[in-house]
Amino acid sequence: MTYLLEAKDLRKQYADKLALRGLNLQIEAGEVFCLLGQNGAGKSTTINLFLGFIEPTAGAAYLNGLEVAANSLKIKQYLAYIPENVMLYPHLTGLENLALFSSLAGFSYKESELLAYLDQAGLPAEAVRRRVGTYSKGMRQKVGIAIAVAKHAKVLLLDEPTSGLDPKASNEFSELLRQLSQQGTAVFMATHDIFRAKEVGTRVGIMREGELVDVRPTAALNANELEQLYLTYMQ
Numbered sequence: 001m002t003y004l005l006e007a008k009d010l011r012k013q014y015a016d017k018l019a020l021r022g023l024n025l026q027i028e029a030g031e032v033f034c035l036l037g038q039n040g041a042g043k044s045t046t047i048n049l050f051l052g053f054i055e056p057t058a059g060a061a062y063l064n065g066l067e068v069a070a071n072s073l074k075i076k077q078y079l080a081y082i083p084e085n086v087m088l089y090p091h092l093t094g095l096e097n098l099a100l101f102s103s104l105a106g107f108s109y110k111e112s113e114l115l116a117y118l119d120q121a122g123l124p125a126e127a128v129r130r131r132v133g134t135y136s137k138g139m140r141q142k143v144g145i146a147i148a149v150a151k152h153a154k155v156l157l158l159d160e161p162t163s164g165l166d167p168k169a170s171n172e173f174s175e176l177l178r179q180l181s182q183q184g185t186a187v188f189m190a191t192h193d194i195f196r197a198k199e200v201g202t203r204v205g206i207m208r209e210g211e212l213v214d215v216r217p218t219a220a221l222n223a224n225e226l227e228q229l230y231l232t233y234m235q
């Protein structure tokens with residue numbers, strides 16, 4: 001079986017810091033895997049290895065069966081990345097940003113199709129033709145989701161995507177992730193939000209000092225139990 005995301009004994013040593021200590025993980029289509037862990041636990045390092053932004057010290061990351069380090073350009077067609085602050089061109093409108101990023105991914109859409117993607121992602125119609133420099137953080141996240149959907153990304157990597165969003169925007173974001181996973185996208189999300197992880201995740205992992213110390217299906221725990229489990233590991 002080809003997993004959409006896989007880590008095999010994945011390690012990352014920075015100069016004097018072992019940030020990731022032999023991660024083993026498989027994620028299938030339709031899964032939403034939420035990674036919890038304190039500041040410095042190694043969550044962003046894991047995401048950056050899956051993105052090919054950094055090279056592993058040992059082991060390998062795979063995306064749709066391709067080793068990331070050896071296929072750093074090819075894997076880009078399969079993935080979309082949503083960091084805490086989605087990087088868009090501030091002088092272009094949301095519509096223009098979507099047109100640009102989807103054309104870079106090899107898709108050429110009619111304006112009506114682009115508008116439909118933005119609408120599906122929940123961007124208010126009044127914002128579509130406004131410069132992105134005037135957008136709220138939540139609006140930029142929505143354009144990020146529209147880009148992910150328009151490029152038919154098989155894998156969505158998210159690094160604390162809901163931090164700083166208001167509860168309504170955060171809720172809408174969770175709903176979009178759920179829809180994407182139902183369509184077969186694999187979602188990997190680093191987050192500090194235990195409640196959100198329980199709500200949107202199918203599995204949750206707890207990382208401590210570069211080690212994945214526990215993985216559970218979220219259906220097996222309620223939010224309080226998950227919080228207790230997390231706190232137990234952080235003691």
Ligand SMILES: Nc1ncnc2c1ncn2[C@@H]1O[C@H](COP(=O)(O)OP(=O)(O)OP(=O)(O)O)[C@@H](O)[C@H]1O
Nearest residue numbers: 014015017019037038039040041042043044045046
């Ligand atoms: N470029 C780097 N050079 C040296 N050390 C680094 C580098 N990047 C990260 N680290 C260290 O590696 C460890 C893991 O960092 P990482 O950013 O992966 O943690 P994180 O779980 O994402 O934290 P946060 O929740 O604060 O985003 C930390 O100790 C961090 O200081």
